[in-house]
Amino acid sequence: MKEVTVRAPATVSNVVCGFDCLGFAIDEPFDEVTVRRRDEPGIAIVHKDEFGLPTDPRENVAGVAVEAMLAEAGADFGVEIEIEKAIKPGSGIGSSGASSCGAVVATNWLLEEQFPAVKLIEFAMEGERLASGARHADNVAPCILGGFVLVRSIDPIDVVRLDFPPLFATIIHPQIEVKTAEARAVLPDLVPLRSAVRNWSNLGALVAALEKGDYELIGRSLVDEIVEPARRGLIPQFDEAKAAGLAAGAIGGGISGSGPSIFMLSKTRERAEIVRAAMAEAYEQTGIPFNTYVSEIGQQGASLR
Amino acid sequence: MKEVTVRAPATVSNVVCGFDCLGFAIDEPFDEVTVRRRDEPGIAIVHKDEFGLPTDPRENVAGVAVEAMLAEAGADFGVEIEIEKAIKPGSGIGSSGASSCGAVVATNWLLEEQFPAVKLIEFAMEGERLASGARHADNVAPCILGGFVLVRSIDPIDVVRLDFPPLFATIIHPQIEVKTAEARAVLPDLVPLRSAVRNWSNLGALVAALEKGDYELIGRSLVDEIVEPARRGLIPQFDEAKAAGLAAGAIGGGISGSGPSIFMLSKTRERAEIVRAAMAEAYEQTGIPFNTYVSEIGQQGASLR
Numbered sequence: 001m002k003e004v005t006v007r008a009p010a011t012v013s014n015v016v017c018g019f020d021c022l023g024f025a026i027d028e029p030f031d032e033v034t035v036r037r038r039d040e041p042g043i044a045i046v047h048k049d050e051f052g053l054p055t056d057p058r059e060n061v062a063g064v065a066v067e068a069m070l071a072e073a074g075a076d077f078g079v080e081i082e083i084e085k086a087i088k089p090g091s092g093i094g095s096s097g098a099s100s101c102g103a104v105v106a107t108n109w110l111l112e113e114q115f116p117a118v119k120l121i122e123f124a125m126e127g128e129r130l131a132s133g134a135r136h137a138d139n140v141a142p143c144i145l146g147g148f149v150l151v152r153s154i155d156p157i158d159v160v161r162l163d164f165p166p167l168f169a170t171i172i173h174p175q176i177e178v179k180t181a182e183a184r185a186v187l188p189d190l191v192p193l194r195s196a197v198r199n200w201s202n203l204g205a206l207v208a209a210l211e212k213g214d215y216e217l218i219g220r221s222l223v224d225e226i227v228e229p230a231r232r233g234l235i236p237q238f239d240e241a242k243a244a245g246l247a248a249g250a251i252g253g254g255i256s257g258s259g260p261s262i263f264m265l266s267k268t269r270e271r272a273e274i275v276r277a278a279m280a281e282a283y284e285q286t287g288i289p290f291n292t293y294v295s296e297i298g299q300q301g302a303s304l305r
Numbered sequence: 306m307k308e309v310t311v312r313a314p315a316t317v318s319n320v321v322c323g324f325d326c327l328g329f330a331i332d333e334p335f336d337e338v339t340v341r342r343r344d345e346p347g348i349a350i351v352h353k354d355e356f357g358l359p360t361d362p363r364e365n366v367a368g369v370a371v372e373a374m375l376a377e378a379g380a381d382f383g384v385e386i387e388i389e390k391a392i393k394p395g396s397g398i399g400s401s402g403a404s405s406c407g408a409v410v411a412t413n414w415l416l417e418e419q420f421p422a423v424k425l426i427e428f429a430m431e432g433e434r435l436a437s438g439a440r441h442a443d444n445v446a447p448c449i450l451g452g453f454v455l456v457r458s459i460d461p462i463d464v465v466r467l468d469f470p471p472l473f474a475t476i477i478h479p480q481i482e483v484k485t486a487e488a489r490a491v492l493p494d495l496v497p498l499r500s501a502v503r504n505w506s507n508l509g510a511l512v513a514a515l516e517k518g519d520y521e522l523i524g525r526s527l528v529d530e531i532v533e534p535a536r537r538g539l540i541p542q543f544d545e546a547k548a549a550g551l552a553a554g555a556i557g558g559g560i561s562g563s564g565p566s567i568f569m570l571s572k573t574r575e576r577a578e579i580v581r582a583a584m585a586e587a588y589e590q591t592g593i594p595f596n597t598y599v600s601e602i603g604q605q606g607a608s609l610r
């Protein structure tokens with residue numbers, strides 16, 4: 001039986017001043033997605049984890065992504081998609097995107113790599129549409145390409161992979177649910193032009209700082225007066241956890257995706273571990289259970305195991 | 306008598322999606338500013354051009370910039386500032402900024418280069434405050450530093466010089482007046498978050514494209530749905546002139562500063578000349594007199610002649 005297994009990494013989107021257009025992939029956690037070719041058409045979903053996600057392919061993010069892909073390829077075969085998630089659903093670190101991306105990268109191998117990366121992003125976005133009601137690429141683009149990716153446009157897809165210096169992410173994932181719909185609803189429809197200008201000045205500087213490897217400028221640019229003020233109330237003890245991370249020597253950070261995870265960036269793994277300890281200590285006061293992760297921001301996106 | 310002459314280049318600010326934070330310097334036109342040390346304190350302004358600008362140093366952009374500078378230096382001498390402008394006031398290509406920058410760079414030479422570039426930008430911004438009522442750095446920062454400069458913040462000053470590939474600017478300057486106050490007044494106080502997101506996605510991509518030397522991405526990123534739609538009505542035949550420049554092979558372009566000048570970017574000087582001819586032909590239909598310029602985007606800012 002022809003099959004392949006792909007590791008698809010967790011991703012941090014928005015990245016403070018890059019709301020809806022910037023994201024990066026971390027080395028771990030990652031989902032493992034195995035896709036097996038079947039002679040009969042159609043898609044079967046098999047879960048190897050305890051998250052109880054849908055097995056109906058039309059209700060599963062990997063299912064809809066692969067369905068779009070097989071249709072466009074005019075494939076005369078079907079697939080079984082076996083998903084072993086390590087990225088908890090609803091964590092705000094690209095869980096749905098990882099499953100979709102793992103599945104499309106694996107299926108593309110079955111299709112003899114006929115689709116370029118930009119098409120894989122497009123297919124994976126079908127999963128994002130199912131998960132959140134909106135097509136967006138700021139998780140799936142870095143999950144496919146690895147590293148830091150800026151999404152200039154999704155229609156048509158226009159993404160640019162940024163250069164960046166060694167960076168390590170510390171992530172704290174409070175075990176609470178922040179509904180994407182709620183996180184969208186708290187955002188204003190209109191924003192002051194002055195705030196928008198400050199935001200794009202910061203994003204422009206962040207992109208330049210990543211390209212140049214200027215850690216200090218990365219830190220100064222990680223400022224957001226539009227989205228973070230609207231959303232931080234959804235995450236208990238957000239300000240304290242962020243302050244603890246910064247005090248422990250992180251370069252900067254903020255809400256990961258639409259939350260509830262909080263990320264911090266550091267120059268070294270050692271520093272990222274110190275930041276983890278400081279944030280964990282701050283967060284223990286909430287009484288809310290949480291997970292933490294420390295990972296390098298990797299160069300590699302979803303890829304064959 | 307101790308004196309020095311500085312050439313201070315014209316600059317294009319805003320650069321379509323970089324409203325209030327991005328600008329670049331061109332090699333020509335440039336103002337020439339000579340500063341002479343005088344034993345008696347105080348500032349005298351001498352004009353060697355026909356523009357009839359103020360000679361009272363408190364009402365002259367170069368005067369207020371140098372006054373702030375001499376005060377901070379605790380200088381025990383005065384200066385005569387002789388200004389020979391080639392950049393027409395009110396053209397939208399950084400005329401006031403060039404005079405201020407030329408004067409502070411020259412005065413810094415008299416002060417034995419005691420101030421770093423970031424302080425020179427700060428002093429020159431005093432001139433901008435006088436000229437437009439607002440402190441802004443998107444003309445004076447590139448005029449001081451040369452090349453493309455992103456202004457992350459003006460308080461405190463935080464600027465970053467971008468790498469960029471060979472680029473040539475074509476500028477058409479209609480001989481009409483667009484008052485900066487009017488160009489500000491037509492801007493909305495509030496903008497849709499969705500438009501702001503598209504703008505910062507474009508600016509982020511533009512910065513990445515400049516750093517990487519990706520001409521095609523530069524072109525795709527030069528899009529603005531916030532400021533240009535509000536201001537283009539102030540410039541007769543703007544759409545036609547821009548369309549003519551694009552049709553002639555320019556990478557992209559738009560309003561320079563707050564207008565009325567229009568700029569286009571090209572990969573080569575030859576192309577920039579073709580773009581000039583096409584835009585001039587389109588603009589002749591207005592019956593409005595105009596000047597045109599073609600210049601490389603230089604690496605050098607205001608510097609001793």
